[in-house]
Amino acid sequence: MTSLTIRRPVDLHVHFRDGAVLRQVVPYTARQFARAIVMPNLVPPVTTAKMAADYRSRILAAVPEGQDFVPMMTCYLTDHTDPADLVAGYRDGIFVAAKLYPAHATTNAQHGVSSIDRLDPVFAAMSEHGIPLLTHGELVGPHVDIFDREKLFIDQVLIPVLERFPQLRLVMEHITTQEGAEFVASRGANVAATITPQHLLYNRNALFEGGLRPHLYCLPVLKRARHQVALRAAATSGSAHYFLGTDTAPHVKRLKEADCGCAGVFSAPVAVEAYLKVFDEDGALDRFEAFASLNGPAFYGFAPSETRVTYSKAPHVVEASIAVENDEIIPLFGGTSVDWTLQQQL
Numbered sequence: 001m002t003s004l005t006i007r008r009p010v011d012l013h014v015h016f017r018d019g020a021v022l023r024q025v026v027p028y029t030a031r032q033f034a035r036a037i038v039m040p041n042l043v044p045p046v047t048t049a050k051m052a053a054d055y056r057s058r059i060l061a062a063v064p065e066g067q068d069f070v071p072m073m074t075c076y077l078t079d080h081t082d083p084a085d086l087v088a089g090y091r092d093g094i095f096v097a098a099k100l101y102p103a104h105a106t107t108n109a110q111h112g113v114s115s116i117d118r119l120d121p122v123f124a125a126m127s128e129h130g131i132p133l134l135t136h137g138e139l140v141g142p143h144v145d146i147f148d149r150e151k152l153f154i155d156q157v158l159i160p161v162l163e164r165f166p167q168l169r170l171v172m173e174h175i176t177t178q179e180g181a182e183f184v185a186s187r188g189a190n191v192a193a194t195i196t197p198q199h200l201l202y203n204r205n206a207l208f209e210g211g212l213r214p215h216l217y218c219l220p221v222l223k224r225a226r227h228q229v230a231l232r233a234a235a236t237s238g239s240a241h242y243f244l245g246t247d248t249a250p251h252v253k254r255l256k257e258a259d260c261g262c263a264g265v266f267s268a269p270v271a272v273e274a275y276l277k278v279f280d281e282d283g284a285l286d287r288f289e290a291f292a293s294l295n296g297p298a299f300y301g302f303a304p305s306e307t308r309v310t311y312s313k314a315p316h317v318v319e320a321s322i323a324v325e326n327d328e329i330i331p332l333f334g335g336t337s338v339d340w341t342l343q344q345q346l
Contacts, residue, residue, distance in 0.1 A: 001280075001285050001313075002312060002313040003310060003311070003312045003313070003343075004276070004285055004288065004310065004311050004312075005308050005309070005310045005346070006288065006289035006292065006293055006308065006309060006311075007289060007293040007294070007304050007305045007306070007307070007308060007309075008033065008034040008293065008305035008307040008308070008309050008345065009032065009033050009034070009244060009272055009292035009293045009305075009309075010033055010034055010035045010036065010244065010292075010293060010296050010297060010304075010305070011029060011032075011033045011035070011036040011037070011244060011245060011246050011248070011271065012036070012037045012171070012194050012243055012244060012245040012296045012300075013037055013039065013134075013173055013174065013194045013196075013245030013246060013247050014029055014036045014037065014038055014039065014246060014247075014248050014268070015038075015039045015041070015107075015247070015248060015249040015250065015264065016029075016038055016059060016062075016071075016250075017042070017250060018042050018055075018058065020324055020325050021250055021252070021324055021329070022058060022059065022062055023062045024250075024322055024323075024324050024329070025248075025250050025266070025268055025322075025329070026059055026062035026063060027062065027063070027064050027067070028268035028269045029069070029248065029268045029271075030063045030064060030067045030069035031064075031067065031342075032268075032271060032272050032342065033069070033271075034068065034069065034070065034305035034307065035069070035070040035071070035072055035302070035305075036069075036070075036071055036072065037072045037074060037096060037097065037134075037245075037300075038055070038056075038059065038071050038072065038073055038074060039074060039099060040052070040055075040073070040074045040075060040076035040099055041076060041099075041101060041106070041107060042055070044111070045076035045078070045111050046073070046074070046075065046076050047075065047076050047078060047081065047111075048075075048082075048085055048089070049075075049085055049086075049088060049089030049092065049094045049095060052073040052074070052075065052089060052094050052095060053073075053094050055073065056071055056073050056094070059071045068307070072096040072097075072300075073094055073095055073096065074095060074096065074097045074098060074099045074134060075089065075095050075097075075098040075099065076098075076099055076101065076111070076112075077098050077099060077100050077101070077112075077113055077119060077122065078111055078112070078113065079113055079114055079115065079118050079119075081098075081119070081122050083121055083122050083124075083125035083126075084125075086098055086122065086125065086126070086131065087125050087129050087131070090129060090131050091129075095131070096132070096300060097131060097132040097133070097134050097171070097300075098122070098126060098131060098132075098133055098134065099134045099135075099136070099173075100112075100113060100116075100119075100133060100134065100135045100136065101113065101136045102116075102136065102138060102139065102140055102153075102157075103140075106136055106138070106219040106263060107219070107249065107262060107263055107264060112136075116157055116160075116161065120164065123161060123164070123165050123168060124165065126165075126168060126169075127165045127167050127168045127169075130169060131169070132169040132170065132171055132299075132300065133168055133169065133170045133171070134170075134171045134173050135153075135157075135158065135170065135171070135172055135173060136173060136174075136220075137149075137150050137153045137154065137157075137158065137172045137173065137174075137175065137180065137220070138150055138153050138219070138220055139152040139153040139156055139157060146221055147204075147221070147223060147224075149220065150175070150176055150177045150179065150180050150220060151177060151179045151180075154179060154180065154183050158170070158172070158183070162187070162191070167190060168190065169190045169191075169299075170190065170191050170192075171191075171192050171193060171194060171299070172184055172191070172192070172193040172194075173193070173194050173245060173247070174194055174195065174196050174199065174220060174245065174247045175193045175194070175195060175199075175231065175234075176199050176220040176221070176222070176223050176227060176231070177223055177227045177230070177231075178226060178227050178229075178230035178231075180193065181193070181230050181231060181233075181234040181242075182230075184234075184241050184242070185234070185239065185241055187241075189240070191241070192240075192241050192242065192243065192295075192299050193234075193241060193242055193243075194242075194243060194244065194245025194247070194296075195231055195234065195235045195242055195243075195244075195245065196218075196245065196246055196247045196265070196267070197246060197265075197267050197271060197274035197275050197278070197332065198216065198218060198222065198265045198267065198274075198332065199222065199223075199227075199228065199231055200228070200231055200232050200235055200274075200275070200278045201274060201277070201278060202216060202222055202228065203222055203223060203224060203225040203227070203228040204221065204222040204223055204224060205225070206222060207221075207222055214256045214257050214261045215256055215265065215266075215330045215332075215334075216265060217256075217261060217263055217264075217265075218247070218249065218263050218264055218265045219263040219264075221263075232278060232282055235275075235278065235279075235291055236278070236279055236282045236284035236287055236291075237287070238284075238287040238290055238291075240290070240295045240298060240299070241295075242291060242295065243291055243292075243295035243296035243299065244275065244291055244292045244296060245296075246267050246268065246271045247264075247265070247267075248264075248265070248266055248267045248268040248271060249263070249264025249265060249266060250264065250266040250268075250329045251264050251266070251329070252324055252327035252328065252329055253321070253327055253328050253329065253330055254327050256330065265332055266329050266330065266331050266332060267331070267332040268331070269318060269319065269322075269331045269332075270318050270331065270332055270333050270338050271332075272292065272311065272340070272342070273311070273333075273338040273339070273340040273341070273342075274332060274333070274338070275288070275291070275292065276288065276311060276339070276340040277338065277339055277340070279291075280313075280339070280340075293305065307345055307346065308345065308346040309342060309344070309345050309346070310342075310343045310344050310345075310346070311340045311341065311342055311343065312340070312341055312343045313339055313340055314340070314341045314343075315337045315338065315339055315341070316337065316338060316341045317335070317336070317337050318331060318332075318333040318334055318335065318336060318337070318338055319331065319334065319335075320334045320335035321334060321335075
């Protein structure tokens with residue numbers, strides 16, 4: 001197959017940051033995706049409906065004129081989240097979901113939840129009103145091996161939460177392990193997962209190929225090859241449990257290449273092309289539209305895009321870097337060639 005026409009994809013997990021970075025990166029996501037679910041881990045985090053509405057306005061101001069794009073906002077859960085404000089924001093169409101960051105698990109998670117049990121009143125309200133819970137699925141602590149975080153989170157957090165609230169709609173974001181894929185597949189239609197391009201394309205060996213590769217460092221970190229194989233099988237299976245969520249996460253080069261570098265892969269400029277590489281290699285292009293354009297809308301309850309886009313197998317070179325004030329952001333595949341190219345929208 002040398003050409004593929006599908007409904008315009010949606011990205012169910014993006015980081016836009018704020019300020020100058022936001023203004024530079026939003027157009028890349030808006031170019032390829034009809035909608036995106038925006039993560040709330042700013043400084044300070046987006047914890048109220050008012051903050052989310054203001055952030056949405058800043059995002060929309062960065063969308064290029066004439067580009068049809070809908071940012072979908074999320075609430076950052078803390079130990080002190082007000083269930084009433086969350087429910088009101090959801091009813092008013094400001095929030096589409098709430099995000100659970102375990103404290104100190106990832107970028108700007110210092111305000112995250114320190115004790116999951118404290119959120120039971122929030123989970124009860126979310127379950128009652130059908131508000132999806134998005135999880136950064138890692139259990140963190142000084143004695144937890146970084147490669148075991150996801151499995152422990154499933155066993156010690158997700159399973160108990162779903163036992164207490166079996167109707168809770170839950171998305172396990174950016175799954176990275178065979179255990180994560182199997183857990184999601186074993187649950188009902190109220191549990192789903194996003195999968196990133198980097199976790200499909202690479203395993204942890206890529207982090208150290210010829211030296212340390214800071215622009216492939218992300219959280220959750222890349223895992224063993226067997227986990228990569230399991231994730232590719234899940235993504236390309238056609239199962240409605242899995243859908244596209246890039247976790248595109250821009251950091252300027254100075255912060256990525258520091259002696260304590262930031263976690264995140266900036267994939268937005270080539271996100272769809274990266275996924276197409278995987279589906280093409282695995283002989284599953286006929287299942288790509290479900291993963292990229294249909295499964296996520298079905299889970300969240302919004303209509304898929306009516307716009308069709310065509311990608312052709314025509315190589316192009318990805319820009320090596322993106323200028324941001326006095327620094328730059330290095331994108332996935334920066335300075336190298338990708339096999340697929342967006343040709344047209346219908």
